[in-house]
Amino acid sequence: MLDIKRIRTSPDSVKQAMKNRNKNMDEVIDRILAIDEERRALSTQADEMKAEQNKASKEIPALKAAGQDTGPIMARMKELSELVKGCDGKLAELEAAQQELLYSIPNVPHETVPIGKDDTENKEIRKYGTPTPFPYDPKAHWDIGAALGILDPEAAAKVTGARFHFYRGLGARLERSIFNFYLDTHTQHGYTEIFPPFMANRASMTGTGQLPKFEEDMFKLEGLDYFLIPTAEVPVTNLHRDEILDHANLPIKYCAYSACFRAEAGSAGRDTRGLIRQHQFNKVELVKFADPEKSYDELETLTADAERVLQLLELPYRVVALSSGDLGFSSAKTYDIEVWMPSYNRYLEISSCSNFEDFQARRAAIRFKKDIKDKAQLVHTLNGSGVAVGRTVAAILENYQNPDGSVTVPKVLRPYMGCDVIR
RNA sequence: GGAGAUGUCGCCUAGUUGGUCGAGGGCGCGCGACUGGAAAUCGCGUAGGGGUCAAAAGCUCCUCGAGAGUUCGAAUCUCUCCAUCUCCGCCA
Numbered sequence: 111m112l113d114i115k116r117i118r119t120s121p122d123s124v125k126q127a128m129k130n131r132n133k134n135m136d137e138v139i140d141r142i143l144a145i146d147e148e149r150r151a152l153s154t155q156a157d158e159m160k161a162e163q164n165k166a167s168k169e170i171p172a173l174k175a176a177g178q179d180t181g182p183i184m185a186r187m188k189e190l191s192e193l194v195k196g197c198d199g200k201l202a203e204l205e206a207a208q209q210e211l212l213y214s215i216p217n218v219p220h221e222t223v224p225i226g227k228d229d230t231e232n233k234e235i236r237k238y239g240t241p242t243p244f245p246y247d248p249k250a251h252w253d254i255g256a257a258l259g260i261l262d263p264e265a266a267a268k269v270t271g272a273r274f275h276f277y278r279g280l281g282a283r284l285e286r287s288i289f290n291f292y293l294d295t296h297t298q299h300g301y302t303e304i305f306p307p308f309m310a311n312r313a314s315m316t317g318t319g320q321l322p323k324f325e326e327d328m329f330k331l332e333g334l335d336y337f338l339i340p341t342a343e344v345p346v347t348n349l350h351r352d353e354i355l356d357h358a359n360l361p362i363k364y365c366a367y368s369a370c371f372r373a374e375a376g377s378a379g380r381d382t383r384g385l386i387r388q389h390q391f392n393k394v395e396l397v398k399f400a401d402p403e404k405s406y407d408e409l410e411t412l413t414a415d416a417e418r419v420l421q422l423l424e425l426p427y428r429v430v431a432l433s434s435g436d437l438g439f440s441s442a443k444t445y446d447i448e449v450w451m452p453s454y455n456r457y458l459e460i461s462s463c464s465n466f467e468d469f470q471a472r473r474a475a476i477r478f479k480k481d482i483k484d485k486a487q488l489v490h491t492l493n494g495s496g497v498a499v500g501r502t503v504a505a506i507l508e509n510y511q512n513p514d515g516s517v518t519v520p521k522v523l524r525p526y527m528g529c530d531v532i533r
Numbered sequence: 534g535g536a537g538a539u540g541u542c543g544c545c546u547a548g549u550u551g552g553u554c555g556a557g558g559g560c561g562c563g564c565g566a567c568u569g570g571a572a573a574u575c576g577c578g579u580a581g582g583g584g585u586c587a588a589a590a591g592c593u594c595c596u597c598g599a600g601a602g603u604u605c606g607a608a609u610c611u612c613u614c615c616a617u618c619u620c621c622g623c624c625a
Contacts, residue, residue, distance in 0.1 A: 170606075
């Protein structure tokens with residue numbers, strides 16, 4: 111959520127920022143400003159009446175004690191009470207309307223974000239390694255997985271439905287090995303490991319920005335106001351909701367494994383085969399709570415921390431800065447890490463590292479104090495996949511495939527796998 | 534899932550025949566005095582958010598788990614929800 115004061119003081123720059131996102135929100139912003147003005151005027155009116163009420167309320171007991179006639183003052187109080195009720199009712203409506211509109215406005219992109227209409231204008235920042243060379247047509251990971259008997263989408267379709275997978279044998283072990291390796295690596299670099307709940311309530315989902323706008327993309331539990339988490343970002347960021355953190359503890363760095371659940375209605379047809387777009391997948395997430403002055407440095411190191419695991423796995427990848435038109439709703443700046451996928455003959459997103467600045471912190475009321483005497487101010491929240499596990503399996507199967515159909519196990523995973531090759 | 538109890542300012546606690554209580558005390562914390570320094574002691578201060586204001590100060594409004602209600606007026610009464618504790622049931 112953007113600061114209403116920012117919209118009030120510089121509406122034109124916010125409008126332009128939305129246009130850079132390829133969204134025209136001029137009308138919404140103008141409506142917010144109109145409501146805001148009406149709301150504040152009414153609020154001042156109500157406050158004045160409440161002040162009169164409070165004052166009289168303190169005088170009444172004294173008058174009664176003195177045995178004076180309270181008839182006239184009571185009549186006035188009765189009148190005030192009605193007026194205040196009317197004002198407060200109208201105010202609540204205005205506040206709700208304003209809130210709803212504010213919730214619909216995405217974050218303002220950072221000045222370093224390349225301006226562009228969509229993902230075709232993302233900017234490549236750096237590359238690691240070179241695309242794995244194959245003297246033959248590399249097979250797709252779903253064919254490799256099926257041939258090795260380690261991936262079974264058909265059984266999952268029977269047991270649950272489309273876009274789920276069974277992993278079997280060394281496939282299941284590979285999945286487990288990867289997220290253990292990720293957690294071990296990140297905890298060695300200062301991240302505290304968290305194992306979160308896989309369901310979150312509405313307040314949490316609103317805090318990180320999944321709600322109210324994207325409710326149809328979420329799995330909601332029937333009869334409860336709980337949602338299956340789409341990412342560990344939700345529970346881990348909300349861990350500090352409504353808290354005032356100690357500046358001395360910043361940055362707070364967490365890593366968390368979780369299953370992630372996404373309904374993603376309407377994305378059928380593309381990337382539907384294999385492990386790329388599933389309703390349930392595993393991910394290790396990195397989350398930071400940072401001093402606003404340092405959050406962009408923290409974004410660089412967070413991205414580097416995510417890259418590290420791919421380097422250790424010796425998977426070729428590149429890092430791209432998302433253009434303003436491709437940026438996620440809550441993000442001010444995002445780097446995508448894309449791993450090389452031989453059967454696609456292109457790079458594919460495996461991690462998304464973002465600085466949300468105070469956009470989530472404002473919704474979730476996550477603040478800090480530099481000194482006990484200071485006013486609490488909003489922290490900056492950041493997160494990034496460190497990294498997606500299912501897509502890592504896909505990348506390993508494809509990049510490490512051998513002509514005989516077997517798959518070499520990356521060196522760093524061998525202690526976890528207990529073998530050198532999957533065959 | 535059933536029954537009972539509880540939910541106040543970082544922590545503990547006072548306050549429930551409704552009014553001068555947004556709230557007293559203790560601890561903790563901050564600043565100061567004392568000290569060579571410290572402890573002890575003493576003094577002062579110590580929640581968050583909104584409005585007004587160029588800004589600060591000041592003034593003012595809201596928040597006693599959350600929300601709704603009764604009332605001129607609610608921490609105190611009523612209702613709903615949430616959380617915690619105890620006992621019972623069920624269960625990996």
